[in-house]
Amino acid sequence: xxxxxxxxxxxxxxxxxxxxxxxxxxxxxxxxxxxxxxxxxxxxxxxxxxxxxxxxxxxxxxxxxxxxxxxxxxxxxxxxxxxxxxxxxxxxxxxxxxxxxxxxxxxxxxxxxxxxxxxxxxxxxxxxxxxxxxxxxxxxxxxxxxxxxxxxxxxxxxxxxxxxxxxxxxxxxxxxxxxxxxxxxxxxxxxxxxxxxxxxxxxxxxxxxxxxxxxxxxxxxxxxxxxxxxxxxxxxxxxxxxxxxxxxxxxxxxxxxxxxxxxxxxxxxxxxxxxxxxxxxxxxxxxxxxxxxxxxxxxxxxxxxxxxxxxxxxxxxxxxxxxxxxxxxxxxxxxxxxxxxxxxxxxxxxxxxxxxxxxxxxxxxxxxxxxxxxxxxxxxxxxxxxxxxxxxxxx
Numbered sequence: 101x102x103x104x105x106x107x108x109x110x111x112x113x114x115x116x117x118x119x120x121x122x123x124x125x126x127x128x129x130x131x132x133x134x135x136x137x138x139x140x141x142x143x144x145x146x147x148x149x150x151x152x153x154x155x156x157x158x159x160x161x162x163x164x165x166x167x168x169x170x171x172x173x174x175x176x177x178x179x180x181x182x183x184x185x186x187x188x189x190x191x192x193x194x195x196x197x198x199x200x201x202x203x204x205x206x207x208x209x210x211x212x213x214x215x216x217x218x219x220x221x222x223x224x225x226x227x228x229x230x231x232x233x234x235x236x237x238x239x240x241x242x243x244x245x246x247x248x249x250x251x252x253x254x255x256x257x258x259x260x261x262x263x264x265x266x267x268x269x270x271x272x273x274x275x276x277x278x279x280x281x282x283x284x285x286x287x288x289x290x291x292x293x294x295x296x297x298x299x300x301x302x303x304x305x306x307x308x309x310x311x312x313x314x315x316x317x318x319x320x321x322x323x324x325x326x327x328x329x330x331x332x333x334x335x336x337x338x339x340x341x342x343x344x345x346x347x348x349x350x351x352x353x354x355x356x357x358x359x360x361x362x363x364x365x366x367x368x369x370x371x372x373x374x375x376x377x378x379x380x381x382x383x384x385x386x387x388x389x390x391x392x393x394x395x396x397x398x399x400x401x402x403x404x405x406x407x408x409x410x411x412x413x414x415x416x417x418x419x420x421x422x423x424x425x426x427x428x429x430x431x432x433x434x435x436x437x438x439x440x441x442x443x444x445x446x447x448x449x450x451x452x453x454x455x456x457x458x459x460x461x462x463x464x465x466x467x468x469x470x471x472x473x474x475x476x477x478x479x480x481x482x483x484x485x486x487x488x489x490x491x492x493x494x495x
Contacts (some may be wrong), residue, residue, distance in 0.1 A: 104153065117142065117150055124156075124165050125173055133163050185266045188228055192273060195221045199285045215289055219297050225274055226304035232267055233311050236260060240315070244322045250330040254323065261319045268312050271305050278302065426451065426463070432471055435494065442467060442475065442492035443482070461487060468492060 104110040114121065120141040127133050135158065138147050147163075150156040157164045165173075195218055202214040240260050247253040278286065278298055286298070342348040349355055380386045435445045446464050455463075468475065468490075478491040 113150070113153060113155070117146065117155070120147075120150075121155075121165065121173075124163065125170070128165060128170060135161055135163050138163050185232065185263065185270060188225055188232070188267075188270045188274075191221045191225050191228070192270065192277060195225075195277065196282070199282050202289065203285060211289075215291075215294070218285075218289075219294060222278075222297050222301050226301040229267065229271060229274075229308045230304055233308055233315065236263055236267070237311075237315055237318075240319060240322065244326070250326060250333065253326050254330070257319055257323050257326065261316065261323075264312055264316050264319065268309070271308055271312070275302070275305055426453075426455070428463070428466060428470065431463070432467065432474070435467075436474070439494075443484075443489045447484075457486070464489065 104113070120138055123141065124133050124138075135147075142150075147156070151158050154166055155169055157166050198214050198217045198221065202211055202218070205211045205214060240257065243253060243256040243260065247256060278301065286294070339348065339352075339354075342351055381390065431446070431449060434449070435442060438445055440448075443464055446460050446467070468477065474495060476493045476495045478493065480491045481488050482491060483489070
């Protein structure tokens with residue numbers, strides 16, 4: 101295997117292989133990415149280069165991203181499914197060892213280097229702990245909702261329960277490290293940045309501890325549901341088997357049990373209210389209870405609906421109102437038969453009722469808007485005493 105000689109070479113290689121790596125990473129759970137698919141993205145020579153560099157691994161007719169790079173991509177993108185408690189434990193041990201080196205070192209430059217390593221490790225502990233809890237919750241949901249085998253589902257949930265206990269142990273261990281075990285270091289080496297790192301870490305540990313409490317409750321609830329469903333499923337399977345073998349009545353007392361059961365499915369559940377005695381209601385406690393219930397229910401007298409007075413015979417006689425309608429179609433037909441322009445025609449038209457000047461202008465605008473296709477609207481304009489209007493003729 102040829103290793104990379106520099107970071108520049110590694111970045112350049114990942115750059116020209118980015119399309120293939122993106123597609124393979126998206127399909128990493130299918131375990132069926134064929135070599136011929138990769139040839140559609142890159143030349144064969146470049147694919148072989150990726151295999152030689154250890155980025156890809158060839159397995160028969162299939163290609164896979166090497167675990168080292170896949171883990172790197174998953175951790176950076178925060179989509180990894182593995183809950184790695186050992187990595188947190190390694191960082192805790194590294195912090196302890198680096199603190200020992202710091203206290204034993206006399207050179208200020210090297211002491212500062214050890215201090216930077218402690219800060220970096222503490223940052224990673226808080227970040228990875230929170231990330232592990234998020235991954236744990238996601239895996240618990242996936243196991244409960246997608247795993248079809250009840251036995252495997254129970255085993256996975258119990259394993260996640262062990263993971264949660266391990267994470268909680270690491271949280272307590274980290275808390276003791278910062279507050280109790282290494283007080284000498286944190287008192288002597290405490291600068292502003294380290295103080296901020298410790299404050300942030302303790303806040304992350306507190307948040308993680310609270311989240312784990314809810315996670316453990318969720319695991320217990322899921323386990324109880326799965327075990328209950330598993331027992332019901334086993335009973336249903338046994339009943340189904342006996343029914344298929346025509347032995348259900350002979351080997352079970354199902355008929356007797358059904359005859360003793362008088363359940364009505366759609367009947368409302370009966371309620372049995374507790375009636376308080378009159379002697380108790382006469383006491384101060386009973387009065388206080390009644391006032392409390394009255395405030396809660398807020399009973400009030402419903403107002404009576406007012407009744408209208410009787411109507412007289414005169415009010416029952418219907419009133420009619422007449423309105424004289426101006427027929428625009430008739431005006432249009434008359435205008436098309438005349439040789440006049442529209443404004444003059446509307447002003448001189450004989451209406452069946454009195455029409456004001458403003459109504460005539462409105463009629464002019466309505467006619468132009470409704471019958472625009474049938475009129476010849478000129479670009480020339482004229483003006484009467486009040487408005488300027490376009491010259492409109494018959495086509």
